[in-house]
Amino acid sequence: MRSGSNVEVCLPSELGFEKVALSTAASMATLMGFSADRVEDLKTAVAEACINAIEHGNRLSDTLSVSIVLSTTDDQLEIKVLDHGSGVSKHPESPDIDRKMHGDEDPRGMGMFLIQALVDEAEWYQGPPGKSFVRLVIRLDKENK
Amino acid sequence: MRSGSNVEVCLPSELGFEKVALSTAASMATLMGFSADRVEDLKTAVAEACINAIEHGNRLSDTLSVSIVLSTTDDQLEIKVLDHGSGVSKHPESPDIDRKMHGDEDPRGMGMFLIQALVDEAEWYQGPPGKSFVRLVIRLDKENK
Amino acid sequence: MQAATKVTERTATAASGSPITILAFAGDIASTSKDAMMEAYHGLGASVSKVLLDFTAVDYINSSGIAIIIQMLLEASRAGGRTIAIFGLTPHFNKVFTMVGVAKYASMSPDEPTALATL
Amino acid sequence: MQAATKVTERTATAASGSPITILAFAGDIASTSKDAMMEAYHGLGASVSKVLLDFTAVDYINSSGIAIIIQMLLEASRAGGRTIAIFGLTPHFNKVFTMVGVAKYASMSPDEPTALATL
Ligand SMILES: Nc1ncnc2c1ncn2[C@@H]1O[C@H](COP(=O)(O)OP(=O)(O)O)[C@@H](O)[C@H]1O
Numbered sequence: 001m002r003s004g005s006n007v008e009v010c011l012p013s014e015l016g017f018e019k020v021a022l023s024t025a026a027s028m029a030t031l032m033g034f035s036a037d038r039v040e041d042l043k044t045a046v047a048e049a050c051i052n053a054i055e056h057g058n059r060l061s062d063t064l065s066v067s068i069v070l071s072t073t074d075d076q077l078e079i080k081v082l083d084h085g086s087g088v089s090k091h092p093e094s095p096d097i098d099r100k101m102h103g104d105e106d107p108r109g110m111g112m113f114l115i116q117a118l119v120d121e122a123e124w125y126q127g128p129p130g131k132s133f134v135r136l137v138i139r140l141d142k143e144n145k
Numbered sequence: 146m147r148s149g150s151n152v153e154v155c156l157p158s159e160l161g162f163e164k165v166a167l168s169t170a171a172s173m174a175t176l177m178g179f180s181a182d183r184v185e186d187l188k189t190a191v192a193e194a195c196i197n198a199i200e201h202g203n204r205l206s207d208t209l210s211v212s213i214v215l216s217t218t219d220d221q222l223e224i225k226v227l228d229h230g231s232g233v234s235k236h237p238e239s240p241d242i243d244r245k246m247h248g249d250e251d252p253r254g255m256g257m258f259l260i261q262a263l264v265d266e267a268e269w270y271q272g273p274p275g276k277s278f279v280r281l282v283i284r285l286d287k288e289n290k
Numbered sequence: 291m292q293a294a295t296k297v298t299e300r301t302a303t304a305a306s307g308s309p310i311t312i313l314a315f316a317g318d319i320a321s322t323s324k325d326a327m328m329e330a331y332h333g334l335g336a337s338v339s340k341v342l343l344d345f346t347a348v349d350y351i352n353s354s355g356i357a358i359i360i361q362m363l364l365e366a367s368r369a370g371g372r373t374i375a376i377f378g379l380t381p382h383f384n385k386v387f388t389m390v391g392v393a394k395y396a397s398m399s400p401d402e403p404t405a406l407a408t409l
Numbered sequence: 410m411q412a413a414t415k416v417t418e419r420t421a422t423a424a425s426g427s428p429i430t431i432l433a434f435a436g437d438i439a440s441t442s443k444d445a446m447m448e449a450y451h452g453l454g455a456s457v458s459k460v461l462l463d464f465t466a467v468d469y470i471n472s473s474g475i476a477i478i479i480q481m482l483l484e485a486s487r488a489g490g491r492t493i494a495i496f497g498l499t500p501h502f503n504k505v506f507t508m509v510g511v512a513k514y515a516s517m518s519p520d521e522p523t524a525l526a527t528l
């Protein structure tokens with residue numbers, strides 16, 4: 001595979017389509033040689049990033065789309081998920097199951113936590129419309145660690 | 146799923162990336178409710194269409210990409226695979242295994258035949274650069290026939 | 291575009307002899323699953339004290355889906371005296387459920403026999 | 410970006426008692442597989458008269474890959490006296506191989522025991 005090969009996917013802002021992005025990302029990662037375990041981690045991270053872009057970024061608008069840019073280098077896969085919102089302004093607290101079980105915290109609010117826990121790098125950028133994104137990276141040298 | 150939801154994928158003109166498109170298409174078709182059998186047929190048709198776009202249309206150029214546009218309606222999935230070549234000017238003969246086994250025909254040359262055999266509609270269009278494409282359709286009402 | 295969540299109810303007997311109600315899910319577990327899942331849960335008789343959630347036929351779960359399960363655990367804990375346990379998750383989702391803390395409030399087993407043995 | 414094709418050679422005995430050479434493929438069968446596949450085929454001793462191609466561990470085959478198999482069948486037919494049979498294809502690729510006519514020149518069985526029984 002040429003280093004620097006890019007794949008781009010555009011999705012409608014409709015829940016469920018995150019599964020299309022997840023399949024595309026899983027296929028790329030498998031081709032690059034990531035193990036089945038890490039591909040599973042990536043699938044969940046990409047799904048959560050797309051759900052957030054669809055729901056929070058594009059607010060389910062049927063005129064806005066979510067872009068996913070997958071870029072490969074020899075040793076890593078970088079995935080940017082872009083939406084038309086203003087981006088993530090503050091990182092939520094990590095979910096606290098005890099607080100959730102006492103009704104002191106919304107049962108939701110686990111997406112960004114999972115993304116961060118499942119990939120090697122996750123960063124959120126606020127940009128002009130269409131250019132807010134989260135950038136995920138998984139690295140091949142983290143295999144078998 | 147909203148009727149008219151579109152997904153677009155852009156691939157580099159590098160053999161192997163057809164597998165990324167095939168995964169994306171398979172995921173869309175599965176979400177729409179196509180059976181596992183028909184999803185397998187679609188995977189092969191999309192892979193062959195992408196291989197032709199990469200090899201014949203874009204001639205493996207690292208500056209040209211292949212676009213795949215997947216459009217859904219209530220009862221069908223349409224997939225266009227676009228490249229930067231001048232398109233298919235004449236349809237090849239169907240492959241003849243006897244001629245191949247006698248060395249009278251190239252062992253290759255089965256892609257377009259398979260595409261046509263595996264989907265409900267397949268048409269090739271010659272267009273300006275970036276706009277030559279093959280259009281594939283699978284219809285839900287052909288399920289269980 | 292989400293695959294509809296199917297919920298099937300069946301009963302079994304735990305190793306201890308207690309009757310167990312199993313809610314088996316199939317399809318996706320996502321925000322759209324909420325009604326199907328919570329209706330099935332609310333439909334359980336008040337006397338049901340042990341519930342097993344069967345994820346064997348599920349292959350996609352997202353964080354909104356996990357929130358529905360947390361909601362169930364919270365209702366069970368509030369009602370008091372009802373135990374919920376989980377089986378049939380893939381190793382990946384076993385890890386994810388553990389990461390978000392679900393494992394602290396519901397025991398998780400690989401399959402039905404193992405789950406029944408622990409109740 | 411193609412997964413490298415692995416070819417492993419092993420031997421077995423057919424129901425008829427004849428010795429069989431099995432070439433087992435793993436990975437993708439595509440244009441990039443040509444060298445690995447044809448080298449393995451050319452490496453077979455001249456005395457080998459029955460060859461089974463095992464596709465059990467293959468999950469992607471494209472038309473360029475099928476062309477390589479036709480090339481093998483053609484060489485076997487030209488050499489004379491060598492039979493090639495196929496097993497382990499998924500139902501989908503079984504259909505595809507039949508569509509392009511490969512089934513006319515190589516018998517296709519679902520698995521190894523069935524293939525050995527027919528040789
Ligand atoms: N792409 C995004 N654009 C705007 N806001 C976002 C985006 N992603 C996440 N957020 C904000 O961060 C919060 C936490 O997100 P997350 O942890 O995924 O949980 P949930 O989506 O269940 O609320 C969201 O509720 C939202 O306010």
Ligand SMILES: Nc1ncnc2c1ncn2[C@@H]1O[C@H](COP(=O)(O)OP(=O)(O)O)[C@@H](O)[C@H]1O
Nearest residue numbers: 197198201202230232233237253254255256257
């Ligand atoms: N996208 C395309 N652009 C230009 N020519 C094409 C394209 N797809 C197919 N062709 C032409 O049609 C021929 C037959 O294609 P196909 O049946 O797929 O077999 P193969 O690719 O093995 O030659 C190709 O050799 C090529 O000349």
